[in-house]
Structures are given as structure tokens and as C-alpha cells.
Amino acid sequence: MFNWQITIGFLKLNALLCLVVFACGTIGATNEVRFHAWGGSAQVNQYIQWVSQQVNQQHGITINHVKLADTSDAVSRVLAEKSAGNHHNGSVDLIWINGENFAAMQSNGLLAPSWVNELANFSLTNPTENPAVLTDFGLPTNGQEAPWGRAAMVFYYNSAHVKTPPKTAHELMSFVVENPGSFAYPTPNDYLGISFLKYLLIALNRGNTDGLYRPAMPEMFAELTTPLWAFLDTLHPHMWRQGTHMLRQASHMQRLIDDEVLHLGFSFTAAEIPSAVNRFDLPPTIRTYAMADGSLSNIHFVAIAYNSPNADNAKKVVNFLLSPVAQAYKKRLDVWGDDTVLDVALLPNEDAQLFQVEGAHPSALPPSERIIMFAEPHASWTDALRNAWFERYGARY
Amino acid sequence: MSPFERFSHAVKQAMIILLVFPVLAGTFGVILPAAGFFPALGFNTVDTQAIHAFFATPELVSIIGLTLLTGVGATLFSLVISIALVAVVYCYRPFSSTKRLLAPLLVLPHGAVALALIFLLSPTPWIGEWFPYDNYGVSIIFALVIKEVPFLFFMSQSVLAQSALNKQLSGYYRTGLSLGYTPITAFLKLVLPSLYQRIRLPVFAVLAYAISCVEIPLVLGSNNIPTLSVAIVHWFNNVDLALRLPASVGAIVLMLLCIVALLLWRGSEQIIGHYYQRFVLNLNRAGGQLPLLILGTVSLIGFTILILALVSFTGVLSFATYWTSGSVLPQGITGLNWSVGLAAMQTPLLNSLILALCTSCVAVVVSLLALESEVKNEVTSKVVSRLMKRGGSSGYEKRFTLILFIPLLVPGVAFLFGLVWLQQLVFPERLWLSVGLSHLIYVLPYVFFSLAHSYRQIDPRYGQMAQSLGYSPFRVFIHVKLPLVFPSIAFAFAMGCAISLSQYLPTLLSSGGQIATVTTEAIALAAGSSKRLNAVYVIVQGLLPLVIFMAAWAIAQSFYARKTK
Numbered sequence: 001m002f003n004w005q006i007t008i009g010f011l012k013l014n015a016l017l018c019l020v021v022f023a024c025g026t027i028g029a030t031n032e033v034r035f036h037a038w039g040g041s042a043q044v045n046q047y048i049q050w051v052s053q054q055v056n057q058q059h060g061i062t063i064n065h066v067k068l069a070d071t072s073d074a075v076s077r078v079l080a081e082k083s084a085g086n087h088h089n090g091s092v093d094l095i096w097i098n099g100e101n102f103a104a105m106q107s108n109g110l111l112a113p114s115w116v117n118e119l120a121n122f123s124l125t126n127p128t129e130n131p132a133v134l135t136d137f138g139l140p141t142n143g144q145e146a147p148w149g150r151a152a153m154v155f156y157y158n159s160a161h162v163k164t165p166p167k168t169a170h171e172l173m174s175f176v177v178e179n180p181g182s183f184a185y186p187t188p189n190d191y192l193g194i195s196f197l198k199y200l201l202i203a204l205n206r207g208n209t210d211g212l213y214r215p216a217m218p219e220m221f222a223e224l225t226t227p228l229w230a231f232l233d234t235l236h237p238h239m240w241r242q243g244t245h246m247l248r249q250a251s252h253m254q255r256l257i258d259d260e261v262l263h264l265g266f267s268f269t270a271a272e273i274p275s276a277v278n279r280f281d282l283p284p285t286i287r288t289y290a291m292a293d294g295s296l297s298n299i300h301f302v303a304i305a306y307n308s309p310n311a312d313n314a315k316k317v318v319n320f321l322l323s324p325v326a327q328a329y330k331k332r333l334d335v336w337g338d339d340t341v342l343d344v345a346l347l348p349n350e351d352a353q354l355f356q357v358e359g360a361h362p363s364a365l366p367p368s369e370r371i372i373m374f375a376e377p378h379a380s381w382t383d384a385l386r387n388a389w390f391e392r393y394g395a396r397y
Numbered sequence: 398m399s400p401f402e403r404f405s406h407a408v409k410q411a412m413i414i415l416l417v418f419p420v421l422a423g424t425f426g427v428i429l430p431a432a433g434f435f436p437a438l439g440f441n442t443v444d445t446q447a448i449h450a451f452f453a454t455p456e457l458v459s460i461i462g463l464t465l466l467t468g469v470g471a472t473l474f475s476l477v478i479s480i481a482l483v484a485v486v487y488c489y490r491p492f493s494s495t496k497r498l499l500a501p502l503l504v505l506p507h508g509a510v511a512l513a514l515i516f517l518l519s520p521t522p523w524i525g526e527w528f529p530y531d532n533y534g535v536s537i538i539f540a541l542v543i544k545e546v547p548f549l550f551f552m553s554q555s556v557l558a559q560s561a562l563n564k565q566l567s568g569y570y571r572t573g574l575s576l577g578y579t580p581i582t583a584f585l586k587l588v589l590p591s592l593y594q595r596i597r598l599p600v601f602a603v604l605a606y607a608i609s610c611v612e613i614p615l616v617l618g619s620n621n622i623p624t625l626s627v628a629i630v631h632w633f634n635n636v637d638l639a640l641r642l643p644a645s646v647g648a649i650v651l652m653l654l655c656i657v658a659l660l661l662w663r664g665s666e667q668i669i670g671h672y673y674q675r676f677v678l679n680l681n682r683a684g685g686q687l688p689l690l691i692l693g694t695v696s697l698i699g700f701t702i703l704i705l706a707l708v709s710f711t712g713v714l715s716f717a718t719y720w721t722s723g724s725v726l727p728q729g730i731t732g733l734n735w736s737v738g739l740a741a742m743q744t745p746l747l748n749s750l751i752l753a754l755c756t757s758c759v760a761v762v763v764s765l766l767a768l769e770s771e772v773k774n775e776v777t778s779k780v781v782s783r784l785m786k787r788g789g790s791s792g793y794e795k796r797f798t799l800i801l802f803i804p805l806l807v808p809g810v811a812f813l814f815g816l817v818w819l820q821q822l823v824f825p826e827r828l829w830l831s832v833g834l835s836h837l838i839y840v841l842p843y844v845f846f847s848l849a850h851s852y853r854q855i856d857p858r859y860g861q862m863a864q865s866l867g868y869s870p871f872r873v874f875i876h877v878k879l880p881l882v883f884p885s886i887a888f889a890f891a892m893g894c895a896i897s898l899s900q901y902l903p904t905l906l907s908s909g910g911q912i913a914t915v916t917t918e919a920i921a922l923a924a925g926s927s928k929r930l931n932a933v934y935v936i937v938q939g940l941l942p943l944v945i946f947m948a949a950w951a952i953a954q955s956f957y958a959r960k961t962k
Contacts, residue, residue, distance in 0.1 A: 245620055246621070255925070255928055260520070280733070281927045394456070395455065
């Protein structure tokens, strides 16, 4: 009697579970796209909210923003689904990703195969001219992830003291030699410090940069860094404090520019410069620009999980994310301030104007500024470069 | 003995343990890893690897040289300048009103002084060439002198204010004048020898502090060749945990450096004392008058200008909009920095106040009870001590003073890391208790010194009278003695708060960075992008102790007003 009850109860539960799974399957296959994206920024969350409203009006798709504390959570979820044999009904549709998480998903076969070229708006990124949108920390994307936004290293200068800022690495050298003490960069322990070294490394090895996108082997490392060390050996004695006291953090560089001690600096977030001017932490004569020989850039992407039941809708969302309207809205300082991956010069006039609405701030990067993007070297170069720098120029405390 | 007497004795013993044990335990806690023993990281055997690693540090000789140079240099300059100031103020009454000016520098934390100096001096055309971050430690010495001169000055003032000594010394001084010595020469020959005897311990504390201080060289020193203390903190806080082993060796080397410097100082005292005796005995009636008068006056004017400039510049900066270099005033004013700063400061401010008020309360209670037990001690051994001390302090009192100075003489960098390791072992989850105890080690000596003088001067006959009327020792303590020293209690409490508020390293280490105070935040922001926000923090750091001191003064005043009604 007792046993029977349990058995009947168990059967009922099974039936209920089947119903739930079935229901989920049908709901999942309809019009919801589950967008797994880091949820730590209120601005980004609001932007995704806006995207959700837009795609709902245009395609009847709702976005369910699954706010991740760490992107690797979603990676391990897809991996768990794959090992459990769930190849068609995964819980992740779209995922915001780059760097090592992308590498992990790609090598484990967790991403939908080449789909990015199908998107109408992908061509607006001008991939033949901007190969950076096709590689992610040295790995070819193989059409498995679409570029979404970008951070590029921009330079800024105080126009009250500098009339023509240096536009290339070699001009930077002559600028520092002619204006001794007016430039400094943070030690490679700082993110911007190591990024500056990477920029020089790429710029000084023009036409010979293939090795930078492969693991850093000792021979290749020695060959490619030779021009970098020669450059720095000459640069350091002309820098602020003759290069003996090095900045610990990039924020200190910004403060010295405010003090009008340094006249040239750089940042990875172009949007932060006009807002520092608005906070009076930088003088109003600050102007932002991009180096003509290229800017180290760091692209973030969106990818589709291999087992997503909603791949088609997810692609529609991505196509919208790459539209001039969505990219221009994202770039607004009051929205997110994230740079566009589109080549604005290629856009028809009316679309290009979307990007020009804001940017009225004189200290901001001019919207028309053309940025040639240098992709991040292979991840192994970062540690190798940092260690070699400290070996050569001594520890900094 | 009554229970209260026994209790007060127990508290005094506890106080000695509280001061000595953490220092000893902390020192022990760095000796183990220095010997290569650090089981948590898998180093289970005692060997000399850590020592080899430490001595393989590039430029170690320069690092140690810079540490000694800045430490000894700053102490020497501070001592000479403070003697000149004391002499001028002692000999020329009109100057004495200006001594109040030095008080703000006394209560402002070291880190805040360093920051304020950067604001003021680094954009100044030719000073900015070397200040801060010069390779020879000039900036570090300069900031230390600014901070230590007021300390030695006020220590000297409190010695000279002791009535018995004051009477004796002013008798000498007047005799000197009547024999035709110029005022400062009379001071140098007749007052200074006795004065120096009594400020020797504070001078040693300055020497030990200058050698081991972290905030000032961290904010003002070059990071190419650091001082040893900065290097130690750098290694301890490194991601590479194995660097803690050479860091521990460094901490012990720093302690040895302090001992060497103290011994060198003692040795030089002997030599200088020998020549000084000749100076005292020669019949030159104006010897040293002019140079010291000039040095004292110039320092007084220099300090006055510097303090006014620091206060006004930092104040204006905190409200400034754009301020181009070379213009006297900013283009406009804004409350933006203050609203941003105060909003971000709420939690750190609350943490600072809780720590300051709690540790000061404990320190005041413990000090009062310890003093009470001491008085008893004195009464019972009255005859003996009368015979022994001839107006000076007894051997027991000297030994106790030395114990009070232990936390000020042993470099914090050296024992705090060991102490933190021990605290994590004993009470890993009690962050507040750990931080409070670390603060107390530094707060207790200052509170005790602030109370000791007036408490020891209470006329014992009040207590005897009350006791003969049937009051228990406890009621005498509460109803007779405490009201007599109430202003000193209020002042000592404020002093304890000021010391607690200024603690950087103890807070940072004991809380593992989890309890942010205004002082730790200010140092963290020192290299940040907004110096206007820094200015807000510096002002708050200066205002907090000032407000507490003023409140203490007001409470003491109203207390007396009520009593005399």
C-alpha cells in the first residue's frame, strides 16, 4: 500500500517533469534569446535593456539578460551540457566573450560553427582593412564570434603646451627628445603600462608582426623585442625624472598631466578623458587622438553556443547589435561610451551622422578620427614582455 | 589590599603585557619565516634560502644606505631645528605665542603631510624639479623634518613645563643671564644639557620611526631605489607569496639597522658630549647665540609660512575647478569634489571614528588604573624612593617609561607582519579586535604620557583625607582623583583619538585591507587621478583630530564652569 503510493507519486512527478521539459523546449524555441553577459555594470545592463526593447519591436524577440558574475560560469555550463549529452537544447543562446573564455569554448567545440559572415551588418566592420575583428588575443575567430565593441588605446595631450602631437612611435621619440621630462609611462605591472609596450612592439615591427600572434618562443621573442629595447633605451633618459622614478599607476600619469608636468598621456577608455575634464581633473585644453600608425585595441565579441535552440533569433539580435543605430547609441557617453567596431568611414552619410550627434565635447576623441586597430598579441607575450622589462630596467617598488 | 587596589595592579601588569607581548610575538613571527620556515607555503625546513634571496636583492647596498641616510639625516635636522625653536621660544617671550602654530602639524598624519606637500611643492617651478621622487632621499628627509620637529618641540615643552624642573632650570638660566651670558648662550650652556637628558627617548623614537617609516617614502620617495621599509612592504604585499620569506629577513635587517643607528647615535652623543662640555665651560658669553637665533627665527618663519600655505592651498584646491599652473587662484569654485569625497568617505569615516573612540576609551581607562596602582606603590615605598630619587624619577619609573616606548622604538614594519600572522592564528575572524589591538599598542603610550604628569602631581593628602573619612580606595579614585585630573583625561582621550586616526600600516595589515579608514583610503588615493579628491581627504584627516581636541577642551571648560558654580 505504502509502496504503491510512492510509485504512483513518482510516476506523477515524471509526467510533470516531462511536461516541464516539453514546455521549456517549446518556449525556448519561440522568441526568447537568453543572453549570458557579465552584469556588473549598470550602464551595460541598461543598454541591453534598450536592445531588448528594440529587437522586440523589430522582430518580436525578447532578450532575457542572464547577468553573470563571471563569464566562465556560462562556459562551464555549456561544457556540462555537452558532457551530459544535451546537444540541441542548451540553456545558453548568446554569450558576451573574449580572450581566454573564447579560447576555452573554441577548443572544446562549444561554439556554433562559422555564422558571422551570414550577418548583413558584419561587412560594415570592414574586416579586410581591420583584421583585428577577426582575431581574439591571437586566435582566429573562424566566424564563431561577432565583434560587438572595442577599447582602443588613445593618446591625449595638453593643447596649451603641445601644438602638434606625435602621431607615430618615431614621432613620439622625437617629441620626447625635444620636450624632455614631459612624458612618462607606468611600469608593466600596470595594465596601461604593458599595453604601451605592446603598442611599441607592434608599431616598431611593422610588416613583421606574425610572430606576435603565436606563442612567444625565446628566439622569436629576442628578434622582435630588439627594436623595442633599442627604442626604450633611448627614450628613458629623456622621460620625466630621467626614467628613474617610474609611475606605479596610470592614474598617476593622468594627475601629472593635470599638474601640467607631463603633456602627453594615453588611455584605454577614450570616454574617460572628457569625463575627467568635466570633473576638473584634467585641463579643458586636453585633446584626444589616435596614433596614425595604429592603436592597440581590444575587441569584445558575442558568440552563440553550439547547442542553442534559438540560433536564428540570436543571429538576428547580433545583426541588430552590429547595426549603425545600436552601435551609435552604445557609443554615447551618457549610455555606455563603448567604441564602435564599425568602420564609420564606410557608412552612408545618414548612418555616419548618427555617430556625430554627440562628440561635441572638445576633449573627446573626434568621431571622425580613423583608428587603425592593432590586435592584442598572443596571450603568452604579456608575461614574457613584463619579465624581460623588469630584468632589463630593474625592479620598481 | 582592597579588591580595587588588586584590580588596578592587575591592570598595570596587563598593560605591560599588552605593550611588550605583541612586539615580542610579532618579532618571533618574522624570525620563523626569515629562517625559511613557513609551513603555509610549503616551506617546512629551516634553511638559509630566504637569507640568500634577500641578500641577492639588486642595489641592496644603496637601499640600506638610503634608509640610514634618510633616517639619521631627518633625526639630526629635526633635533637641531627643534632645539633652535625651543631656545628662541624659551629666551624670547614674544615668540612663545607662535608655538601654537606647530600644533596642526603634530596631529596631521604623516601620509597627509606628505600629500599636502606634494600638492604645494610639486607644481612649484624649481622645487618641482626635485620634489618629490628624487634619488637621494631629500624629499623624504624634508617631509620627516616637517613632521618630527613639532613632535620634539612639544616633547621639550612638556619637559620644561614640569614645575620642579622648571624652577631649577630657570634658576640656572637667570644666574647665567646675570653673569652676562646672552640669552641663547645661557640656554645652551645651562638648560639644554638637562633638557636633552629628558628628551633622549623621544629622540630615539624619532630615529627609529624615521628609519622604518613607510608612508612618507612610499608617497615621496623614488621607486627606483626605495627605502628598506618600502621594499619590505612591497614584498609582503606581492602576489608571489614566496617573497614573504625574504621580506621577513628584510624586517629583521631593518630592526638591526635601527639598533645600529641607535648605538651610533649613543656613541656620537659621547663624542659630542665631550666637546659640548668644553663649550659649556669656555667663557665665551655669546657662543652659539647668533647662529641659533638665526636658525630659530628662520625656522619659525619658515614653519609659519609653510603651514599657512599648506592649509590655504589644500583648502582652495578642494574647491577648485580648473587651475592652470602659474596662476594664483583657480578659475572657479565647485562643491563637486566635496560631495563626491564625502559620499565615498562615509564608511571609512565611520570605521575611523569607531576605532579611535574605542581604543582611546580603553587606553584612558587602562592608563588611569595603571597610574593609580603606581601611586599606591609610591606611597608604600615612599621613604625608599625619597632617599633614592632626589627630585628625579625612580629607577622603576624609568624602566616603565622604557616599556612604554618599546612600540615606538621597534619598527612597526618589523613586528606588525609577525603580529598579524599571530592574530590570524588566534582569532582569524575577529577583524575589528585585531585592528583595535594593533591601534592600542600605539595609542596607549601617548595616552599614558598625556595623563601621567598631572596624575602623578595629585596631592596625596586629598586621598588620605577622603580615606580617613571612610571612602574606599575605589570611591577615592572615582570621586576625588578623577575630577582633579578631568581636563587631562579629556586631553589624553583626544590625543589617543588623534594617534588612532593616523595609523596606516597597523590598520592595513591587521584588517588585511578589509577595514578601510580615512587614512588608508587617503594613501590608496595618493597616486589616484584626482588630486582635488585627495585634498578633501587631507582636510578631513586634519579636521577630525582638531574637532576632537576642541570638543575635549570645551568639555573640560564646561566641567570646571559647573564645578565652580
